[in-house]
Amino acid sequence: MKATIVGGGLGGMVSALLLAKAGAEITLLERKEELGGRLAYESNDRYRIDRGPTIVLLPEMLRSILREAGVGEDEYELVRCDPMYRLHYPDGFMLTKWTDKEAMAQELEKVAEADKDGFLRYMNDMEPLFREAKQAFLERPFLRKRHFFTSRNVKLLARLKVHLNVRQLAGRYYANRRVIDAFSLQTLYVGGKPSGSPSLYSFIPYAEHAFGIWYVKGGYASLAAVLERALRRAGVKVQTGVEGAVRQIVTEQGAVTGLVLENGTRYSCDTVIYNGDFPHLGAMLQGSASVVDKRDFKPSTGCVLVYVGVARSWEDDGRRSAHQFMMPDHLPGSLEQIEASRAFPGEGEPLPAYYIFNPGALDETAAPPGETVLYVLIPAPIPVEPHSDYDWERQTGAMIDRVLADADARLFPGLVDSIVWKKVRTPQDGAKEGWYKGGSFGIAPTLTQSGAFRPQFSPYKIKGLYSVGASIHPGGGVPIVMQGAKMLADHLIEEWATWTTT
């Protein structure tokens, strides 16, 4: 039982741990110097903040898979975010999302009596649907389309109203446009528009209320070091940098036979798990071009990210929290406009939606005393085409200045003048690191790229070739990628067991 894993992102590391625990001999190759992939920090000598994921959903899925992978609960700390987050609109209106069902119902009652009832109905309807859909769609691979289209699943999809998108489904429960935003914007967490993602993804807003939003003390990226320690304990052989950069996966007669590193070194191996963004796998396959999926995959939303260190702090005035969404007056229109024009709104046009992460609201160690670190995320649904001459630096510079000035005016007074460190990442930076077309979350969560239509962990008829990560079913987001790694590991362990018994 031996496998080589290409990529030390979350999917690669969790697969490695689960397989090593079952007794397999695992080598993990990562082309960067550090493990973690999208799970990383951005820092200078004074400040440090998560570069990517910040919102912990489905804490029980996360805990149980980490436990199974050999990571104890004493190795990391989850802190509940309550309130979960706030939505702020340009006219000063604020909607707070509370963990407590009663508190949430009261919050909605202030907006519209009908939406309070809608919320109670939503939670009631979604509870059994989520339970069944989790089992049917998140915990099962679809190596054959017929495994997806069973009569049970088809009935469940009908009950989930899969012909609707997430925004339309929220519209069946809520009347107020802003409440609909609050129960559909969550598709942005996995890189899709609420109106472009099938209702299946409504499990995200539901799960927030059912299981809460959490924060990993020290930042989500601290899990990368936790996992790396576990890999060493489990005896996984880890090679990073030049010795971990894989150029090609060699196949002969429909089976994996080895790897070629960027430095020309050749390895023999018969089981490879690829953890890079899936659409890049085809180009890495030497000897199997004919089986490659030629679909033109739609990338997830890209993001412009601005990390700032600020030489001041703010008292808690009940308006700022760890997570906040700064909303445009009309979210769907704003997202459509950016997508159609393939550019950010110009000077004088309304600002797009953006998100501010303020870890100091939960974690006193997030910044030096009396100071603050923030991360601002602006969804930029503009795919980075290989030969495009779109000038990211110039196009985003003006938008960032406007967004920071807006955050200063609405929520963090004095912000702009107190910034002492600033770092910007654009989708182009992501594309340079191998993020498919600069998308932050792998391929987009559209209907034709979900469930049985999303690439599966055994994507091609090539013996010994597997794939794991955000672009593979069941999809993106930390716990879901872990769940994908678990499905793959369970499958391989079962397959290996049949070899030893036959």
Ligand SMILES: Cc1cc2nc3c(=O)[nH]c(=O)nc-3n(C[C@H](O)[C@H](O)[C@H](O)COP(=O)(O)OP(=O)(O)OC[C@H]3O[C@@H](n4cnc5c(N)ncnc54)[C@H](O)[C@@H]3O)c2cc1C
């Ligand atoms: C800005 C941002 C915000 C996010 N917010 C959240 C959030 O709040 N909550 C949440 O749950 N999720 C969030 N996510 C998503 C989450 O981070 C990802 O779904 C998850 O980390 C992806 O894991 P992965 O297994 O796909 O690996 P990746 O992180 O994509 O890592 C893949 C690794 O493979 C390596 N690799 C690729 N090709 C090769 C090769 N040829 N040779 C060697 N190594 C190779 C890469 O260098 C990389 O290290 C966010 C992501 C981003 C970018």
